[in-house]
Amino acid sequence: MDTVTLQVTDDGSHTLFNAALNETYHSHQGALAESRYVFIDAGLAENLKTFTAPAILEVGFGTGLNALLTLGYIQALNQQRQAANQPVLQVHYLSIEPFPLARPLLERLNYKQLLAPCYAPLFDALHDAPWEQATEIIPGFWLTKCQNTLQQQPLPAQQFSLVYFDAFAPHKQPEVWQRENFAKCYQALQPQGMLVSYCANGQFKRDLKAVGFTVKAYPGALGKREMTRAWR
Template sequence: MAQISLQVTDDGSHTLFNSELNETYHSHRGAIAESRYVFIAAGFDAAIETFSEVSIFEVGFGTGLNALLTLGHFQQLNQQRQADNKPLLTVRYVSVEPYPLAQDLLHHLNYKQLLAPSYAPLFDMLHAAPWEQASELLPGFWLTKCHTRLEQIALSPQQFNLIYFDAFAPNKQPDVWRQENLAKCYQLLQAQGLLVSYCANGQFKRDLKAVGFTVKAYPGALGKREMTRAWRC
């Protein structure tokens, strides 16, 4: 049985170490910094240039860090939009996680201490939200956490315009990265929808292209050479 323990990454933020996989949940170079770069800056901020209503599908809820950063960023953007009398964003966020973490472990994570004070209640909200049902955490932001695997979840095609692909690395969980799963992701995306991942593995990018994605090179986070951005055109 896997043992899960806390580790501190280079930016001071926690990640978790899975002993069975011999793998951490985030980059040792910085959990918060990497998530902000890959999923917020290269993903969410790119998506809102095209879509005012963002539907996100996440592969790997994990510690909830990507959801937390998305929720906090959404809150800040809508506060600014409201002040500028601009239309507000809406977000529907669906995440799959086959191995939900224990609440006592989650509450030892130091994200609330490191992020702006406005993130602390958001962290509590998203982890208190029930599984298997949509919860409106903030006006216009709906979260659904699904205790299942990517290959098992039943979703209608073209529901989403952004995918956070944040599973453990291909050499640790190869089944998640199978071409069949990537084809499923392609079908879930609307036209002009975007998939982002920290992973820049060559086979991953070839498989994305094989199922129809347009893949473009993009600089990686925290000194990594590349990450992956792929579109359904």
């Protein structure tokens, strides 16, 4: 993808700029900080209060940053559990990405340099994992990457406990932010399952409510007024 170039965000971490969409993959104010706040702190950590065997659906694999931070978080939890003679968490992670990034471009990202050393092998394992195939990245963590759109991806009913909705902004990819797609996510979630997104667009929240979600206001990342958390 020669229209995609590297940029440095305010927290020093890299994002990518897609010239065809005139859009970056993450916030200019901090790629790592945004991903950690929205998807880990406000999403995964909250979801684990209800689900002990989380199944995560990600809309937009992108640079793999959300998956990487999720994997690191689960690995740390499992190390604590093993030290306490408890079984490891069993996690299934399905990520949908219609336009996978080339490995040479991914290798230029500085996540391995900025994060703790334990993340470097996790980054490589995530990106080395084959597409369209469930791969156990670490004990108990299964990743499936699908080169597909949300519209076309089959999703079994009540399979997931958490949805990371991380597509490009609604005015950049309106086809992804259709009410039918939110209904599809709703049907794929287990009762009490949760959807999180950096986006707090009013129409987005109205459409989530229209298909059955309970939407609650939550402070946004990096000075943004709001992000979205919604439950089935």
